Amino acid sequence: xxxxxxxxxxxxxxxxxxxxxxxxxxxxxxxxxxxxxxxxxxxxxxxxxxxxxxxxxxxxxxxxxxxxxxxxxxxxxxxxxxxxxxxxxxxxxxxxxxxxxxxxxxxxxxxxxxxxxxxxxxxxxxxxxxxxxxxxxxxxxxxxxxxxxxxxxxxxxxxxxxxxxxxxxxxxxxxxxxxxxxxxxxxxxxxxxxxxxxxxxxxxxxxxxxxxxxxxxxxxxxxxxxxxxxxxxxxxxxxxxxxxxxxxxxxxxxxxxxxxxxxxxxxxxxxxxxxxxxxxxxxxxxxxxxxxxxxxxxxxxxxxxxxxxxxxxxxxx
Numbered sequence: 001x002x003x004x005x006x007x008x009x010x011x012x013x014x015x016x017x018x019x020x021x022x023x024x025x026x027x028x029x030x031x032x033x034x035x036x037x038x039x040x041x042x043x044x045x046x047x048x049x050x051x052x053x054x055x056x057x058x059x060x061x062x063x064x065x066x067x068x069x070x071x072x073x074x075x076x077x078x079x080x081x082x083x084x085x086x087x088x089x090x091x092x093x094x095x096x097x098x099x100x101x102x103x104x105x106x107x108x109x110x111x112x113x114x115x116x117x118x119x120x121x122x123x124x125x126x127x128x129x130x131x132x133x134x135x136x137x138x139x140x141x142x143x144x145x146x147x148x149x150x151x152x153x154x155x156x157x158x159x160x161x162x163x164x165x166x167x168x169x170x171x172x173x174x175x176x177x178x179x180x181x182x183x184x185x186x187x188x189x190x191x192x193x194x195x196x197x198x199x200x201x202x203x204x205x206x207x208x209x210x211x212x213x214x215x216x217x218x219x220x221x222x223x224x225x226x227x228x229x230x231x232x233x234x235x236x237x238x239x240x241x242x243x244x245x246x247x248x249x250x251x252x253x254x255x256x257x258x259x260x261x262x263x264x265x266x267x268x269x270x271x272x273x274x275x276x277x278x279x280x281x282x283x284x285x286x287x288x289x290x291x292x293x294x295x296x297x298x299x300x301x302x303x304x305x306x307x308x309x310x311x312x313x314x315x316x317x
Contacts (some may be wrong), residue, residue: 003130008059009129011151017044018051020061023122023131028066036064071153082293085117086124095153096146097121097131097287100294103142103271107133117145131291135161138236140253143170143276144295149282156284161233167280170228171217171296173273173304175260178216183198185212185241189234200254201236203244210234212241221308223250227277238274269303 012020020034021042024135037224040048041064044283049275055061059278091098098285099117101107106116115123118133125131133156150156160166188207194200218225224247236255243255251261251272264270278293296304 003065004063006061006063008055008057008061010057011131012055013057014151015055015130015132016051016156017042017049017053017061018053018057019132021063021078024063025066026123026126028035033067034296036066043228064146084124085120090294091290092145093284093285095148095150097125097128098144098146098279098292101142101276103140103297106139107136107145118147121147134158135233137276138239138274140251140272141170141274141276142271142297142300144168144292145276145277146279146292150285153284157281160281160284164231167278168230168233168276169278170230171273171275171277171300172226172228172238172242173250173300174224174242175222175225175250176247177219177222178226178247180214181216181228182186183214185214185245186210187241187244189237189240191235199235201234201240203240208234210237212238218234218304220304223307225304229262254300262281267303268306269299271299272304 004161006024011017011109012190016031018030018037021036022030025033034051036042037051041051041062043062044053044059045058046062070306080115085099087104088100089097090100094095099121101117108116108118118131122128122131124142128149128151130151131146132154134148134154137143137145146157146203148157166303186204187210188205189201189210190204190207191201209232213229215227215229216224238253239249239255242254248260249272250256251264251269252274253272255260256272275296276294277296280289280290280291283290
C-alpha cells in the first residue's frame with residue numbers, strides 16, 4: 001500500500017489534525033493515530049506537525065498506508081439498524097444535524113467508551129466531510145443534541161453559546177415539594193476527581209459562577225417536575241444545584257439519593273430523570289429563529305403517569 005495525499009477544504013479548516021485523522025482513517029484506533037503523528041508518518045505540506053495543529057484551507061495532508069474500516073460492510077461500520085442514531089434525527093439541513101440523544105449514549109467516545117454520538121453519526125454518514133458536536137450532554141441525559149455540518153455553523157453557534165443567546169431548557173423530576181413557581185439559583189461550582197479518578201462537581205465559594213433558572217411545571221405527592229433553564233453551561237450544573245438544595249434528581253447515580261434510586265428502579269424508573277427538551281437559537285446560516293424540541297421519552301412519561309398528583313400546577317403538554 002502506498003501513501004496518499006488529501007487536500008483540506010474550507011469546511012475542514014480549523015479542525016485539529018488528530019480529529020481529522022480519526023474521521024478520515026475510519027476504524028483506526030486513536031492510539032494508533034497519535035503514533036502515526038509522533039513518528040512523522042502523517043505530514044502537512046511535507047512537514048511534521050503536532051497533534052494539536054489546526055488545519056488550514058489548502059493544506060496537503062500525507063496519509064500513510066494503514067488498514068482502515070472502509071472495506072467493511074456499511075451495516076457493520078454503522079452498527080445494527082435498531083441502534084442507529086439516524087432514526088433519532090429531529091432536524092437536518094445543509095448546516096445542521098440535530099438528534100434526540102437516547103439516555104445511556106455518550107456524546108463522544110473516550111474514558112473507556114469506544115463510540116459516542118459523534119463517532120456513530122460519522123460512521124452512519126460517511127459522505128459528510130465535516131461533522132462536529134456543537135455542545136455536549138451527559139451520558140445519562142436524553143434529548144436535543146446539536147451537531148454542525150459546516151465549520152462556519154459550528155463557530156457561529158459557539159458564538160451564540162458564549163454570548164448567552166442560545167437557550168436550553170431541560171425537564172427534571174426531583175424528590176420533594178418545590179415551593180416557588182420560578183427560582184434563580186446562583187451557586188459557584190468546582191470540578192474535582194474522586195479517589196477512584198471519577199469526575200465530580202460540588203458547590204464551593206471559590207468555584208466558577210453557575211446560574212440556573214428553575215420553573216415548577218407539575219406537583220406530585222412526593223415529587224416535583226421542573227423545567228431548568230441553563231444560563232451558564234457548567235459540568236453537571238443542574239444535577240449539582242438541585243442536590244445541593246436538597247432536591248436530588250430521581251435516578252441520579254452520582255449526586256442523587258441512592259436508597260431512593262433502588263426503590264425507583266423497582267417502580268419502573270431505571271434511568272436519571274433529566275431530559276434536554278428544547279434548544280432555541282438563531283440559525284447560523286439563515287439567521288432565522290430556530291426552536292428544536294425532543295418529546296419526553298416514553299419511559300419517563302409512563303413513570304409520571306404512575307405518580308399521584310396534587311394541586312393544579314401547569315402540566316407539561
